[in-house]
Amino acid sequence: MKKITVRCGRGRYSILIGKYLLDRMGSLLRLQGFSGKVMIVTQGPVAKFHLGAAQKSLRKGKYRFCVHEIMNGEEGKSGREFFRLSHALVENDFERRDLILALGGGVVGDLAGFAAASYLRGIRFVNAGTTLLAQVDSSIGGKTGINLPQGKNLVGAFYPPSLVVSDISVLATLSDREYHSSLGEVVKYGMIRDKALFSLLAKEPERVMRRDPVILEKMVMASSRIKADVVSRDEYETKGERMILNFGHTFGHAFEQALDYRKLMHGEAVAAGMVAASEMAVTLRLFSPTERDRLVSLLGNFHLPTSLSGFGLSLPRVMNAMMRDKKKKAGKLRFVLPVKIGKVVVQENIPKDILKKTIQKIIRG
Ligand SMILES: NC(=O)c1ccc[n+]([C@@H]2O[C@H](COP(=O)([O-])OP(=O)(O)OC[C@H]3O[C@@H](n4cnc5c(N)ncnc54)[C@H](O)[C@@H]3O)[C@@H](O)[C@H]2O)c1
Ligand SMILES: [Zn+2]
Numbered sequence: 001m002k003k004i005t006v007r008c009g010r011g012r013y014s015i016l017i018g019k020y021l022l023d024r025m026g027s028l029l030r031l032q033g034f035s036g037k038v039m040i041v042t043q044g045p046v047a048k049f050h051l052g053a054a055q056k057s058l059r060k061g062k063y064r065f066c067v068h069e070i071m072n073g074e075e076g077k078s079g080r081e082f083f084r085l086s087h088a089l090v091e092n093d094f095e096r097r098d099l100i101l102a103l104g105g106g107v108v109g110d111l112a113g114f115a116a117a118s119y120l121r122g123i124r125f126v127n128a129g130t131t132l133l134a135q136v137d138s139s140i141g142g143k144t145g146i147n148l149p150q151g152k153n154l155v156g157a158f159y160p161p162s163l164v165v166s167d168i169s170v171l172a173t174l175s176d177r178e179y180h181s182s183l184g185e186v187v188k189y190g191m192i193r194d195k196a197l198f199s200l201l202a203k204e205p206e207r208v209m210r211r212d213p214v215i216l217e218k219m220v221m222a223s224s225r226i227k228a229d230v231v232s233r234d235e236y237e238t239k240g241e242r243m244i245l246n247f248g249h250t251f252g253h254a255f256e257q258a259l260d261y262r263k264l265m266h267g268e269a270v271a272a273g274m275v276a277a278s279e280m281a282v283t284l285r286l287f288s289p290t291e292r293d294r295l296v297s298l299l300g301n302f303h304l305p306t307s308l309s310g311f312g313l314s315l316p317r318v319m320n321a322m323m324r325d326k327k328k329k330a331g332k333l334r335f336v337l338p339v340k341i342g343k344v345v346v347q348e349n350i351p352k353d354i355l356k357k358t359i360q361k362i363i364r365g
Pocket of ligand 2: 185270
């Protein structure tokens with residue numbers, strides 16, 4: 001088992017990474033000195049495969065626990081589910097010394113984390129992410145929240161977990177599409193900060209695709225280290241340091257939105273977004289076409305989209321989506337652009353014709 005420490009305003013917390021950690025959950029919680037009851041928050045597909053292991057281990061650790069299942073999919077992050085979980089906490093007499101254990105992907109983690117932040121003004125929260133996205137991204141950094149009918153993540157809080165447990169063995173049961181999509185985020189970490197991670201992915205595509213545990217652990221470790229480092233420096237997203245985590249996301253969000261969040265998974269949109277950002281950087285002579293081609297071929301190996309021709313996207317639709325996003329972010333359209341594999345810069349004031357040309361290239365192929 002490996003450990004990464006994340007510094008935060010409230011102190012620090014550990015990320016534990018390794019195989020079969022759910023089977024050791026009871027003793028891991030004891031080691032952290034947690035007493036009290038545990039509310040396991042989970043979702044159908046995760047529960048089917050992994051709830052048993054967590055329950056068995058909590059029983060062995062002599063913990064009292066309850067299980068609360070939320071709706072599957074993004075609907076699990078609704079106000080209704082938030083109150084349903086809060087009611088379950090009251091009904092089961094949860095007190096400040098008790099804890100919530102999220103067992104699921106980003107949806108479960110965001111909802112359970114927000115409930116932990118607000119119930120009795122804050123109870124302890126352990127995040128056991130079960131998707132690759134949760135392990136490399138959403139379980140680290142303390143962002144929690146729920147969706148409103150008007151938009152995603154409109155209500156939430158920065159609330160650091162007390163512990164993050166990333167059991168790489170659970171990734172074996174993810175659907176292929178879910179797994180491939182999250183690889184987009186792993187490639188992102190390679191592009192922004194870690195040439196060695198990028199090279200590992202490029203050298204071992206076959207082992208990555210068959211979810212070799214050694215490779216999984218390396219990917220989760222390397223990605224978590226970067227995310228932990230970035231969020232430690234900019235916990236509340238006020239210093240601009242978290243910005244580099246948005247590589248591929250300015251374009252990616254616009255593609256997702258322009259397709260009504262139906263045709264592309266988040267990581268797939270980010271993959272196309274990273275290609276777009278690289279094209280833009282090549283046009284601006286910041287990035288070499290050879291390195292752009294390396295990125296495109298790596299994403300292709302992981303069955304991720306590198307062009308969106310055939311998706312029926314139009315330039316005005318993508319531009320509108322981007323401008324809506326810009327309004328939300330205080331009127332500035334910023335792009336995280338690669339200068340070489342492992343290093344990015346943030347650029348503003350990109351000429352509109354270059355932006356349009358970049359989008360055209362991606363949507364027309
Ligand atoms: N808090 C943050 O910093 C942050 C960062 C990025 C994304 N997010 C949020 O994360 C959410 C997306 O998370 P996600 O991509 O993990 O999707 P998800 O949580 O919806 O999980 C995807 C599907 O996989 C199932 N699943 C989870 N683990 C499984 C396993 N081991 N085996 C089989 N099935 C499993 C889930 O039940 C679900 O059906 C979004 O709501 C997004 O806003 C939050
Ligand atoms: Zn993302």
